[in-house]
Amino acid sequence: MKTSIPTSLRSTVLRKIKPTSKEQEQLSGIVSYLIEKIDATASELGLSDVFAQLVGSAARGTWISGTHDLDLFITFPEHTSREDLEKIGLLIAREITKEADIWEERYAEHPYINMKFKGFDIDLVPCFRVSSAASIKSAVDRTPFHNEFIKQKIVGLEDEVLLLKQFMSAGGIYGSELKTHGFSGYLTELLVIHFGSFGNVLNAGCNWHPGLVIDLEGHTILKHNDPLVVIDPTDPKRNVAAALSINKFSKFIDICRSFFENPAEEFFFSPPVYPLNDIEIMERINLRKSSIIAVVFKTPDIVDDVLYPQLYKMEQSASALLEQHDFTVFKTGSWAGEDSVVLLELESSIIPNVKKHIGPPVWLRKHAEAFKSKYKGSEDVFSMYIEDGKYVVDIQRKYPDARLLLKSRLSKCSLGKQLTSSVTEGFEVLEGADICRIIDVDFRVILRNLI
């Protein structure tokens, strides 16, 4: 059974997300102006084989109204040295920034420039013009091939892509950056091309299973161990969906099914989530009767793609530390603003002083005698007895309080380079009502879904 998208809903949504002619003209104007300017600057430097290319959704007609992101690549011949590419690429880009409102140099595999210009957010990225996507010299070199492939295949399907991107954004699963682990723009475009329409993608999604392989060009396939494998038509070794997590993959299945149960506009424009106020925080803590702990520290000055993996790693490391010491961790979450917060929900932040430590069977004489002489008469031992044929000691637990455990041991955990520095400089461990001291609105919004 295949279910269709109500026509009126399609139109209502498209009316809101499809760029107007005026918006499109404005964008085209800016793009032409900048391309000419880059090409002219290259010419002036005597580089007739260096020129600009627009890539990304703006180039493919798959951008959503109101988003003003442009990716302008400054392309160099394949034989250019990496050093020249970086040096001359930045030289040209900096010439362009003279008209920018603000700009800064950023670093991925090599440096590029981000600038704000007439309300647009523009990346100026030097890259090599290689002969095929399989022989790229830098990750960004792949983008022009994606661009060519999509431009050829997407004609007539642009609206389908807009709908799918909007649907995924509202569901919190759009974006392949390491903060989100969701669907990239290129991936949504390939899904639309493969399935033929927005409705077809959603119908398929209802029945997806992990291990699904989509191979548009019938390429030979390398084995990938990801929930979803979409073979890159421009580079058959690459899985376009490699960044997609099992949870975002599952969430997509979930919202596809929910959508068909009740196809409504809220699946495209999710209602705003309000920050929790102090009273709501206290109510929720009292209702759950678990222990909610926040580890708070200064956010290091690094890009999200470096920061978020480290935050997720800290969630894992802090949980592992707590569970090693017999605490039960229910749930974790993290948030980053000026400060960063790793939130941990425990069954209880206080556990008994006494800990049962099980030793060797009595009949294994050497081990048994070593165990007994180690613990006999020790100050930390409440009592020693035999259970199931084994020596058991009730001993004093070293860390019966989770906050003290985190305070004394967290900075020694495996946390990632920059978070280790930040945590080593100092951090706070807040519990229960004290969490209300974190007043940042974005944190309070996130908190609503965590507790």
Place this chain on the structure above:
Amino acid sequence: MKTSIPTSLRSTVLRKIKPTSKEQEQLSGIVSYLIEKIDATASELGLSDVFAQLVGSAARGTWISGTHDLDLFITFPEHTSREDLEKIGLLIAREITKEADIWEERYAEHPYINMKFKGFDIDLVPCFRVSSAASIKSAVDRTPFHNEFIKQKIVGLEDEVLLLKQFMSAGGIYGSELKTHGFSGYLTELLVIHFGSFGNVLNAGCNWHPGLVIDLEGHTILKHNDPLVVIDPTDPKRNVAAALSINKFSKFIDICRSFFENPAEEFFFSPPVYPLNDIEIMERINLRKSSIIAVVFKTPDIVDDVLYPQLYKMEQSASALLEQHDFTVFKTGSWAGEDSVVLLELESSIIPNVKKHIGPPVWLRKHAEAFKSKYKGSEDVFSMYIEDGKYVVDIQRKYPDARLLLKSRLSKCSLGKQLTSSVTEGFEVLEGADICRIIDVDFRVILRNLI
């Protein structure tokens, strides 16, 4: 390396536990008097083939000074009917009780009489005189065979048996009744015969492993799954040590080793254990910071061999109930006086209201949709989310308080017939300081080793 028992220690202990000549004469006098009386009574009934036999430690010279227990068997020819044995056996026994201070009828496999007479505790037990221990008609028929075997082999080793019994008593492992699960008198005698001396038994014990088989007569052996197997020389199918638990077996190994480290009188006469007073109870509870719970109910009027297995079963059932509901049980214990107490030490008697309930993977559509529709919008659900590709709900826990769980569910657990009745009539659940309301001295003694 074999270690010997210091001679002076042997003498000191034997001086205290070996019956004096006067004590022995007194016992012999009583025994002769009662045997003659039983035989005469049988004769008067025209039963010349029914006569009395002394069995047990008194018959073998292996009784400890101060213990005044006599087992007098009224033996009937093998062809007697069970009905006649019971009827006539009790008739003769009741004639003897005419001189008793007090007496009562008791029941094992068939009825017998227990009486107090001139400071002795005497069992008058009817039994069949069968041709071999392998062809017994009732469990007690085996005893005369044990008696014959030991009487022949024990000559010269009586002191060794006394020392071993005393050593095991002080260690809390003597007695094969279902309260103790320790070593029976017959078992200690066989161990002395097999190893040759008290010291040899202890030397061997230091290195025992579960699965040890001792076969004095070199009989063919049935496979037994007990920690210690001692083939009954009078009935090769039977393991004399079948009642011995792994913990009492291990405890014996433990005290054998401790004894040789420091051979002292305290291994034969353990220092008295004083009852905990209220202040000590509170101090220990505050030190451990665990939750200590006592289930208190009226002790049913049944013999220890029926009561204790049911108490141990209740410890298990109550623990299982608590652990099913996510409580962590550290330790259990039980005690019976006028009231019975099952003691449970928990990590915490209060756990969070919220409970994480993990559902099916999102991609298993049928299960996933059933799970989602079951919990969506339910009052008990705090939130629903996806974790590791599975639906998860945070739901309201039904029993966040262990006391309320026990109150409402304990009587439905598998508890044994008489304890079910007793608990159904009513029970209390005490926690922490309230445990001081149990003032029985014996309970307070037991408590010292539990918390």
